[in-house]
Amino acid sequence: MKYFLVCGRLPDFSIAEFEEVNLAYGFATDYKIVNEKLIIFESEHLQESLLKVFHRFGGFVRFGKVYNDLEVENLIELETDQDKFKFGVSSFNPEMHIPEIKKFANNLKKIFKSFGKKTSFVLPKQNFTDLAVGQIAGQRLLEGGLEICLLPDNQFGVSIAIPDIKAFAMRDYEKPYVDKKMGVIPVKLARMMINMAGIKPGQGIWDPFCGSGNILLEALDQGYNAIGTDISRQAINDSTPNIDWYLEATDNKTSLYSLMQYDVVKDDIWNFKKIKSTEFDAVVFEPFMGKPQRRVLNIAQAKELLEETETLFQGVFRDLEHLGRERLRVVCVLPSYKTNKGWVTIKRDRFLAKKWQIIRKDLHWSRDNSIIRRDIYVFELNWNK
Numbered sequence: 001m002k003y004f005l006v007c008g009r010l011p012d013f014s015i016a017e018f019e020e021v022n023l024a025y026g027f028a029t030d031y032k033i034v035n036e037k038l039i040i041f042e043s044e045h046l047q048e049s050l051l052k053v054f055h056r057f058g059g060f061v062r063f064g065k066v067y068n069d070l071e072v073e074n075l076i077e078l079e080t081d082q083d084k085f086k087f088g089v090s091s092f093n094p095e096m097h098i099p100e101i102k103k104f105a106n107n108l109k110k111i112f113k114s115f116g117k118k119t120s121f122v123l124p125k126q127n128f129t130d131l132a133v134g135q136i137a138g139q140r141l142l143e144g145g146l147e148i149c150l151l152p153d154n155q156f157g158v159s160i161a162i163p164d165i166k167a168f169a170m171r172d173y174e175k176p177y178v179d180k181k182m183g184v185i186p187v188k189l190a191r192m193m194i195n196m197a198g199i200k201p202g203q204g205i206w207d208p209f210c211g212s213g214n215i216l217l218e219a220l221d222q223g224y225n226a227i228g229t230d231i232s233r234q235a236i237n238d239s240t241p242n243i244d245w246y247l248e249a250t251d252n253k254t255s256l257y258s259l260m261q262y263d264v265v266k267d268d269i270w271n272f273k274k275i276k277s278t279e280f281d282a283v284v285f286e287p288f289m290g291k292p293q294r295r296v297l298n299i300a301q302a303k304e305l306l307e308e309t310e311t312l313f314q315g316v317f318r319d320l321e322h323l324g325r326e327r328l329r330v331v332c333v334l335p336s337y338k339t340n341k342g343w344v345t346i347k348r349d350r351f352l353a354k355k356w357q358i359i360r361k362d363l364h365w366s367r368d369n370s371i372i373r374r375d376i377y378v379f380e381l382n383w384n385k
């Protein structure tokens with residue numbers, strides 16, 4: 001069967017995530033990155049298990065089945081038990097814009113009518129050619145209705161799922177404790193970074209700057225194990241109830257976690273030994289990046305902030321080398337600051353020895369007008385280098 005995935009706001013993140021999850025789980029026999037919004041893949045796996053894979057992702061907004069020729073009978077078959085329903089039309093074909101989408105929807109409505117079905121349709125909002133996830137959820141199109149996606153090369157898609165926005169919102173906003181002063185990593189970014197670690201079911205991650213535990217929660221939610229450490233006692237005190245609350249709410253009794261106070265800069269041999277004896281297969285983190293900045297900085301201010309973060313990176317990478325593990329993967333945020341003379345970036349050579357291979361770079365996460373940019377890197381320790 002052929003399926004499609006629609007990328008979210010940052011397609012290069014979605015594609016990186018797809019490639020790594022596919023390497024770890026091997027769900028697609030073949031795939032094509034059709035355009036910056038769309039991946040079409042072939043799979044022999046059951047739809048149920050592909051749906052589970054889809055819900056692992058942080059960077060995709062749609063999962064569905066591809067039909068080469070969408071005979072209306074196929075649709076009727078999908079909707080047999082309903083005589084009255086709503087459908088939506090989205091286009092992921094750069095040649096099909098709103099006029100073509102409207103025409104298609106009107107024709108489809110007539111065809112449905114000829115089969116005795118009473119329908120109404122939902123179209124994308126102004127300036128868009130695809131429905132927003134909120135529209136699909138709000139109109140309950142995937143429960144009682146239907147979303148048809150116009151794809152290139154006369155292909156059509158019928159959507160099966162959108163992200164579980166309620167679950168994302170729950171982890172984002174309903175956690176018992178959040179330390180707003182420290183800054184937290186966006187939940188979706190945390191999820192995509194974990195996926196870029198390319199770990200397999202039952203494996204685990206270490207977050208050495210766990211804060212209130214966003215990265216840990218995303219890992220545990222995917223069924224991975226997690227160890228979180230942080231210099232701050234408060235951070236450990238916050239992430240413990242956050243994790244217990246989430247594991248209980250989701251009835252997750254299988255994922256294991258441990259938390260510990262640990263300063264990556266200090267030579268804390270006793271606690272390092274404890275970390276060393278814990279099993280984990282990848283390291284995923286966003287370091288402390290200084291107090292949130294409101295104004296564009298000058299170069300000296302940006303360099304000062306970055307030097308502090310470089311010290312943290314030196315500490316972590318020294319520890320990671322001391323672990324002595326083969327092919328250890330690290331997915332982390334490297335900060336860059338906007339200055340009056342352009343962007344200033346952290347100096348990788350201050351902490352990255354030759355034995356670290358760069359697997360991925362050039363993934364930039366920022367909002368319009370933001371002063372800080374998160375550059376996502378994937379490194380792998382290669383002792384032969």
Ligand SMILES: C[S@@+](CC[C@H](N)C(=O)[O-])C[C@H]1O[C@@H](n2cnc3c(N)ncnc32)[C@H](O)[C@@H]1O
Pocket residue numbers: 182183184185190207208209210211212213214215216229230231232235262263264265285286287288289312
């Ligand atoms: C940006 S927060 C991390 C966000 C967090 N990973 C999340 O999931 O939301 C940075 C954290 O780094 C911690 N930190 C700062 N210096 C540290 C050090 N030397 N060793 C370990 N943790 C440190 C802070 O206490 C803070 O909780």
